Amino acid sequence: MPFPRFRDRTTKVDVDFPAKVDATQISEEVLPSIEGDSEEEEAPVILENTSWKRHIWDTWGHPDKRHVKVIFKLDITLLALSSISTFIRYLDRINLSYAYVNGMKEDLGIVGNQLNYANTGYSIAGMVFGFPWAILMVKMNSKWFVVMVELFWIILTFSFSAVKTPTQMVALRTLVGAFESAHYPALSFILGTYYTSGELARRNVILQSSTSIGSFFGGYVASGTYTGLNGVNGRAGWRWVFIIDGVISLGIIVPQILFFADRLSNRKPDLIMSAADIAYLKERKPDQKEDKYHFTLKDFFTAAFSLEVWAFWGFGIFQDLASLDSSAYLLWLKAWNKIKPGSYTYSQIDHYGSILYAVQTVIALSSGWISDTLCRGRRWPPIVVAGTVTFVVCIILGSTPVYPENRAFRFFLYLNTTWSLATAGLYWAWAQEFFVDNLKMRAITTGGIDIGSFAAEVIANNIWYKTSKMPKITAGYYISGVNGALYSLDALALGLWEAHKKRRHGQ
Known part of the structure; x- marks a missing residue:
């Protein structure tokens, strides 16, 4: 007896069925195809932006107005709030350096390398808490994780205004390191769950630029505060710097509670994103359709023996060591007052110091685009x-004199010591993209990058970058130079390996 013909809509292949077959007897191999096709029809359509305007900003000229609206909402909440909170974090972080050159050293009787000890405590705390934070940021709601660490560091910032001894300074700086070490990795990770490879680098360098912008404005905040509030209510100007920074930091908490985002895989509809918006974002990022973060010891052992993971951790080490010599710049300006008394006032040191971070910001944004x-x-x-x-x-x-007759050239050199630091946003973005199919490896790699940089600081700061020796740190300059070269080689090797993998998989 002849069989009727049934055309499967997914495979476009003719399938034969008996004439009198019950619907429940249809092959299980056929039903999934039909059901799957129905789901695909309901899935949001992802259109590609081919306009030349995308080179300026990826949503400009996009044919899908809904896409533009969703990404805009994402940019003005997640990206904007991440950047503002990073700006404030670095405003708080740099205030110790400005306070040190604005009278804190003399008022507390800081001698020798005690400032180094404070920074070493900061780095050790970052090393100890790196991986625990990496696990916690995906085990709890990522939004509340970020808010939590920000609240703790704001409390510690206010506490700095009451510090009375170098020991208290070291202790507080260590606690700040414990909480601040969670912040940037968490934000970079969350951004990586939302944005695609054609969008992420520009946004990550905006986030990275917030670090230099915060440091830039830190100089003006320190200068204005010292000039306007020094001696008010019996407090030295540098103490007011911590109070003002703490007040500014509090301003970001309320908007974050209302509008900040959890990671995409765990996000629920809220004031900003509807269920349809979240579904569209997940369609663009299939790896975020499930919240799969169940860590085992095997995951950490796998990461520990992965050369790819170590390449990213190497970025943290090489970039950090390549950038440590930039800390000599402020102390170089201050040291001129011993060579030629009256060379620079506190305000001038703060203002000239800010130029370094302006240069860093320009390099960071340019590299991302x-x-x-x-x-x-x-x-x-x-x-x-x-x-x-x-x-x-x-x-x-x-290899050149620290105090030359013509200061301009050395001034120019110091302003170009942050090239490696300025491109840090790129390797943070790269880590999110490189491990796009392995969410746990992505989280472990992200958490480990800062651990590498903190470990490098702990060793190097107390040997080649001692505060008591700055700016005469000849060995430190050479070590930074060598690590700049290693930073380049690491990127070149990983880039070639990534290209080889893509060719092998026909991408």
Whole structure:
């Protein structure tokens, strides 16, 4: 007896069925295809932006107005609040350096390398808490995790205004390190759950630029506070710096409680994003459709023996060491007052110090746009360039007089010591993209990057970058230069390996 023909709508292949077959007897191999096709029809359609305007900003010229609206809402909440809170974090973080050159050293009787000890405590705390934070940020609601660590560091910022001894300074700085070490990795991780590879680098360098902008404005806050409040209510100007920074920090908490986002895989409809918006975002990022973060010891052992993971942890180490010599800049300006008394006032030191961070911001933003556009999403070329510039600049710093007759050239060199630091946002974004199919490895890698940088600081700060020796740290300049070269080589090797993997998989 002839069989009727049934056309499967998914595979477009003719399938034969008996003439008198019950619907419940249809092959299980056919039903999933039909059901799956129905689901695909209901899934949001993802359109590609081919306009030249995307090179300026990825939503400009996009054909899907709904896409533009959803990404805009994401940018003005998640990206904006992440950037503002990072700005404030670095405003709080840099205030110790400005307080030190604005009278704190003399008022507390800080001698020798006690400032180094404070920074070492900060780094050790970051090392100890790195992986526990990495696990906690995906075990609890990521939004409340970020708010929690911010509240603790704000309390510690206020506490600095009452510090009376170098020992208290070291203890508080160590506690600040414990909580601040959770902040940037968490924000970078959350951004990576929402944005695609064509969007992430530009947003990550905006986040990274917030660190330099915070440091930039830190100089003006310190200068204005010292000038206007020094001696008010019997408090020295540098103590008021911590109070003002703490008040500014409190201003971001309420907007974050209302509008900040959990990671995409765990997000529920809220004031900003509807269920349809979240579904659209997850369709763009299939890895975020399930919240799968169940860590085992095997996951950490796998990461520990992965050369790819170590390449990213290496970025944290090499970039940090390549950038440590930039801390000599403020102390170089202050030291001129011993060579030629009256060279710079406190306000001038604060203002000139801010220029360093303005340069860093320009480099960071430029590298992100170049990576997303001219480099077509490749992250390694700007990193290679930055490491090479760092190598050249630091070798010259180490081989020329610290106090030359013509200060302009050395001033120029110091302003170019942050190239490696400025491109840090690229390797943070790269880590989210590289492990896009392995969420647990992504979290472990992200948490470990800062651990590497903190470990490097603990060792290097107390040997080659001693405060008591700055700015005469010849060995430190050379070490920063060598690590600039290693930073470049790490990026080049990982970039070539990534290209090889893509060719092997036909991508």
